[in-house]
Amino acid sequence: MESLLQHLERFSELLAVSRTTHVSTWDPATVRRALQWARYLRHVHSRFGRHVRIRTALERRLQKRGRQDGAPGSAPVPGLTNFQALGRCDRLLSLRLLENRALGDAAYHYLLQQLFPGPGVPDADEETLQGSLVRLARRGSAVHMLRFIGYGENSVLEDAVLKTQAELLLERLREVPKAEAEGPSRFLSTLWDRLPQNNFLKVIAVALLLPPSSPRPQGEELELGTPKTPGEGGQELIRWLLAKSDVMAAFCHNLPVGLLTSVAGRHPELSRAYLGLLTDWGRHLRYDLEKGTWVGAESQHVSWEELYGRFQSLCQAPPPLKDEVLTALESCKAQDGDFQVPGLSIWTDLLLALGSGS
Amino acid sequence: MKAKKILIWCLCCLINKEPQNSEESKLNSWTRGLLSHILSAFRFDTKEVGLFTQGLGYAPADYCPGLLKNMVLSLASELRENHLNGFNTQRRMVPEKIRFLSRVCIPLVTLPDIEPLVEALLTYHGYEPQEVLWPEFFDAVNEAFLLKKISLPTSAVVCLWLRHLPSLEKATLHLFDKLISSERNFLRRIECFLKDSLLPEAACHPAIFRIVDEMFRCALLETDGAPEVLAAIQVFTWCFVEALEKKNKQLKFTFKTYFPYASPSLIMVLLQHPKEIPQELWHQPLKHISEMLREIVEDQTHGSYGGPFECWFLFIHFGGWADIVAEQLVMSEAEPPEALLWLLAFSYSPRDRSLQRTQTMIEVKAVLGHLKKLFRSPTLSAKDLQAAAAESRDRDPRPPLCQQLIRRLILNFLLWAPGGHVIAREVITLMAPTDELTYEMTGLLDQTLYRWDHLCMEAPRSRKLARELLAELRSAGTAR
Numbered sequence: 134m135e136s137l138l139q140h141l142e143r144f145s146e147l148l149a150v151s152r153t154t155h156v157s158t159w160d161p162a163t164v165r166r167a168l169q170w171a172r173y174l175r176h177v178h179s180r181f182g183r184h185v186r187i188r189t190a191l192e193r194r195l196q197k198r199g200r201q202d203g204a205p206g207s208a209p210v211p212g213l214t215n216f217q218a219l220g221r222c223d224r225l226l227s228l229r230l231l232e233n234r235a236l237g238d239a240a241y242h243y244l245l246q247q248l249f250p251g252p253g254v255p256d257a258d259e260e261t262l263q264g265s266l267v268r269l270a271r272r273g274s275a276v277h278m279l280r281f282i283g284y285g286e287n288s289v290l291e292d293a294v295l296k297t298q299a300e301l302l303l304e305r306l307r308e309v310p311k312a313e314a315e316g317p318s319r320f321l322s323t324l325w326d327r328l329p330q331n332n333f334l335k336v337i338a339v340a341l342l343l344p345p346s347s348p349r350p351q352g353e354e355l356e357l358g359t360p361k362t363p364g365e366g367g368q369e370l371i372r373w374l375l376a377k378s379d380v381m382a383a384f385c386h387n388l389p390v391g392l393l394t395s396v397a398g399r400h401p402e403l404s405r406a407y408l409g410l411l412t413d414w415g416r417h418l419r420y421d422l423e424k425g426t427w428v429g430a431e432s433q434h435v436s437w438e439e440l441y442g443r444f445q446s447l448c449q450a451p452p453p454l455k456d457e458v459l460t461a462l463e464s465c466k467a468q469d470g471d472f473q474v475p476g477l478s479i480w481t482d483l484l485l486a487l488g489s490g491s
Numbered sequence: 492m493k494a495k496k497i498l499i500w501c502l503c504c505l506i507n508k509e510p511q512n513s514e515e516s517k518l519n520s521w522t523r524g525l526l527s528h529i530l531s532a533f534r535f536d537t538k539e540v541g542l543f544t545q546g547l548g549y550a551p552a553d554y555c556p557g558l559l560k561n562m563v564l565s566l567a568s569e570l571r572e573n574h575l576n577g578f579n580t581q582r583r584m585v586p587e588k589i590r591f592l593s594r595v596c597i598p599l600v601t602l603p604d605i606e607p608l609v610e611a612l613l614t615y616h617g618y619e620p621q622e623v624l625w626p627e628f629f630d631a632v633n634e635a636f637l638l639k640k641i642s643l644p645t646s647a648v649v650c651l652w653l654r655h656l657p658s659l660e661k662a663t664l665h666l667f668d669k670l671i672s673s674e675r676n677f678l679r680r681i682e683c684f685l686k687d688s689l690l691p692e693a694a695c696h697p698a699i700f701r702i703v704d705e706m707f708r709c710a711l712l713e714t715d716g717a718p719e720v721l722a723a724i725q726v727f728t729w730c731f732v733e734a735l736e737k738k739n740k741q742l743k744f745t746f747k748t749y750f751p752y753a754s755p756s757l758i759m760v761l762l763q764h765p766k767e768i769p770q771e772l773w774h775q776p777l778k779h780i781s782e783m784l785r786e787i788v789e790d791q792t793h794g795s796y797g798g799p800f801e802c803w804f805l806f807i808h809f810g811g812w813a814d815i816v817a818e819q820l821v822m823s824e825a826e827p828p829e830a831l832l833w834l835l836a837f838s839y840s841p842r843d844r845s846l847q848r849t850q851t852m853i854e855v856k857a858v859l860g861h862l863k864k865l866f867r868s869p870t871l872s873a874k875d876l877q878a879a880a881a882e883s884r885d886r887d888p889r890p891p892l893c894q895q896l897i898r899r900l901i902l903n904f905l906l907w908a909p910g911g912h913v914i915a916r917e918v919i920t921l922m923a924p925t926d927e928l929t930y931e932m933t934g935l936l937d938q939t940l941y942r943w944d945h946l947c948m949e950a951p952r953s954r955k956l957a958r959e960l961l962a963e964l965r966s967a968g969t970a971r
Contacts (some may be wrong), residue, residue, distance in 0.1 A: 176785075214548050219551075228552055230525050238519055242508035245526075249496075249503050266530060267495050269552055271602055272559050273533040274495075278595045279562050282588060293561035297554055298543055305547050328546045332539040 134187070137177065138194055144170050144222070145195070145213055154235040161243035164230070165381055168247055170224035178219035192216045196308070216306055224265050259331055297330075299340035303366035318376065325380060332383050337374070341396050341403075343368055358484040385410050386435075394446045398454045408461050415440055415465075415479050427479055441486055448487055462487075495529075502526050502614075517619075547685060559604050566592065567611035585856065586623045600631045601640040606707060613647045620653060629655035649693045654691045659699060663706045670723050675933070677942040681726045691730035695738055697748040700731070704749075710802060720932055726811035729945065732762065753805050757783045762808040766946050773782035774828070777816055781804075781830035785911040786836060789845070803841035812943055813838035815895075820859055821903040824866075827859050841894045851893050859899055862904050873917040895931065898922055902935055906953045915960060929964055936961040 147167055150156065159167075181187045195213050213222060230236055230244055249263055280290055290356060309316040325333065374381050384406055397404035414435040418427040427437040447458045464486055469478035475485060502522055510516040533551060544554060545625075573584050584592075591610050599605045617623055632651055636642040652659040666688045670681055680891055685691055707727070711720050746758050760779050768776065784806060788799045807813070820827050832852040836843070840851065854944040861879035865871055880897055882889055889897070903924045905911040905918060923929045936957050943954060 228531065232531055239508045239512055242506050245503045245506055249499055251500050269555060270530050271495055272555050272604060275599050275602055275605065276533050276559050276562065278557060281595065282592050290562060293558060293565045296561045297558040300557055301544060301547050301549055303555055324546060328543055329539040332543055435840055
């Protein structure tokens with residue numbers, strides 16, 4: 134077991150090196166050894182896939198290593214991050230070497246010979262490394278070609294990209310060790326600090342909208358023994374959002390209105406928080422007699438139009454949400470004094486504008 | 492898959508492991524760049540996405556399959572919902588885009604990930620009066636389907652064939668190729684090929700049926716009534732009727748749509764399944780069929796139901812009836828009814844003039860008479876049978892088709908007569924000395940067994956004999 138773990142360590146180092154210029158010192162023999170190691174680990178993957186103890190030990194080592202390489206709490210280093218990745222480690226290594234211009238011609242030539250033996254060798258099944266690489270290349274081409282079918286803003290491609298990112302996020306969340314209660318939160322906070330925030334928010338929203346039984350996105354193999362709790366990722370996200378008020382505010386502020394409504398419709402805890410924010414924003418508006426509309430005291434306050442737009446969208450949502458929103462508005466109106474006349478309470482005006490009467 | 496592999500192999504050959512000068516180095520560099528471009532999946536231009544995925548520790552190779560899957564599903568559901576969006580032109584996919592999409596899919600057709608999109612394109616029904624998909628798309632899908640590189644639901648394949656006639660024709664020819672190959676195909680295998688091809692099921696749609704039927708007809712005419720083609724038509728019709736019955740509740744086409752040139756009452760009788768009628772009563776539908784056919788054939792004006800060939804072509808679709816006639820005539824103790832004799836003669840030789848046919852009928856009647864005497868004979872010998880089947884010296888020699896008919900009657904006799912199994916092998920050796928005749932006999936035996944299976948006929952002794960004879964003839968055939 135210990136030798137296996139060591140092997141894993143050495144290979145991870147090798148993998149890290151394979152992207153650097155250090156490979157210029159490699160000769161064909163080095164390449165051969167590297168490929169052999171990769172093959173061995175792949176074999177380990179298929180052999181011990183169902184062996185929970187060994188799997189867990191390997192996975193733990195990989196994750197620990199991943200975190201060591203960066204600052205504490207940093208994102209995992211691209212490479213071997215979980216047990217599943219072992220099944221593709223030969224491909225990973227091959228791709229890195231193939232792209233690395235620093236690799237000498239002789240070594241590169243040898244690599245190609247190993248990967249693509251040519252027509253003489255019978256390609257038994259698609260599971261060979263060659264088959265896997267070619268299949269990947271085909272899929273890449275397919276993505277390239279289908280990209281040309283974009284039609285403006287409502288791009289089919291954009292939806293697919295967001296959905297894919299969402300699936301990736303959920304997969305990583307699943308891997309965060311459950312032992313540390315703060316694990317997921319810390320992980321998400323780190324991401325929030327490092328990644329482009331607007332995109333991140335959209336991805337979170339899409340992740341929250343994924344169907345509950347979302348299948349494992351990247352695994353081409355069946356993962357046995359992993360706890361399959363697809364809803365849990367979503368729960369972690371919600372927990373984190375609710376805990377971080379600044380993120381929640383950005384979430385509600387920056388995302389497209391329709392998207393927010395959908396998310397609120399699916400997750401009651403978020404709808405409550407969203408409504409809370411909206412009422413908060415609403416309270417900042419004052420009625421301007423001259424202009425005859427509600428305006429914010431400061432420039433960063435949300436405008437009447439925007440507030441109305443959001444409430445309108447929420448009222449177009451199906452029942453539980455719609456009723457909840459109307460009830461909230463009613464109670465705010467009551468708190469304000471239950472005015473029927475416009476211009477005194479923003480809640481009255483909103484309700485009037487929404488046309489729900491009562 | 493093949494093309495990409497070959498391209499990569501070619502590029503690999505260009506790599507020089509020890510470049511001697513700057514030219515060779517440059518070539519290496521160029522080739523490496525190209526290989527890298529082909530193999531490295533793809534790169535996303537969007538910086539945000541790149542940062543996100545990297546931040547999570549994923550390389551493009553990791554999420555490429557997932558992305559492709561999502562794109563395909565997205566596009567497929569857009570297509571499916573397109574007709575729902577109706578006149579909401581903002582959401583709607585314009586026809587040009589769909590056309591372009593189908594064009595883009597042509598090289599991708601054999602990639603399994605693309606299947607949902609291909610299916611959605613095939614089943615897409617827009618508002619445009621003309622075909623919106625690119626023609627080569629249909630060709631590519633059809634080709635992939637025939638070579639089994641893509642698996643599609645039957646409904647999608649039917650859409651393909653309905654929208655693109657050349658694909659249907661190619662599919663039928665592909666089937667013919669398989670059926671009429673050098674190796675003798677037995678009816679069970681033909682049935683497998685047919686069901687596999689999805690053509691019988693697709694033929695529940697009258698348009699498809701008519702085209703396929705027409706192609707069968709051409710094949711029959713071209714091969715001058717080859718027994719292989721006859722057998723294929725018969726099995727095709729079996730499968731087709733079976734498929735129709737399964738869909739009974741869904742499709743509401745009358746039989747006239749499938750057989751527009753045939754008499755409806757004739758079709759109804761032909762469609763009856765012998766299984767549903769007790770064996771003793773089989774004479775009735777047979778007589779009925781005979782009378783109706785005779786009426787049409789002998790009608791000099793050729794009415795509205797086509798001439799003798801059309802009638803016969805229709806009849807052989809339901810070829811089981813012709814086989815049953817022969818069997819019934821041999822098995823029955825009574826005097827052979829003229830109607831059945833006529834039917835038998837007609838099924839073998841539709842183009843005969845009435846004089847020739849009558850001649851045949853007389854010959855057959857005579858042979859049957861002899862056979863009946865021998866049926867229950869305890870001391871049955873091969874010589875007796877030979878004598879029974881012998882041609883009369885003072886008449887013209889029998890035409891080949893008539894000889895074939897007689898051989899069939901003899902075979903039926905051997906299978907059913909109590910003493911038949913004893914002399915069977917001897918008789919067959921006498922009757923079928925050549926390869927060609929052995930071939931004929933094997934065909935008859937195979938057909939008989941197939942029919943018995945379909946009719947669930949209990950006849951243990953006859954079955955056993957038939958099976959044994961078939962096995963022996965087949966191995967004899969391959970030994971020669």
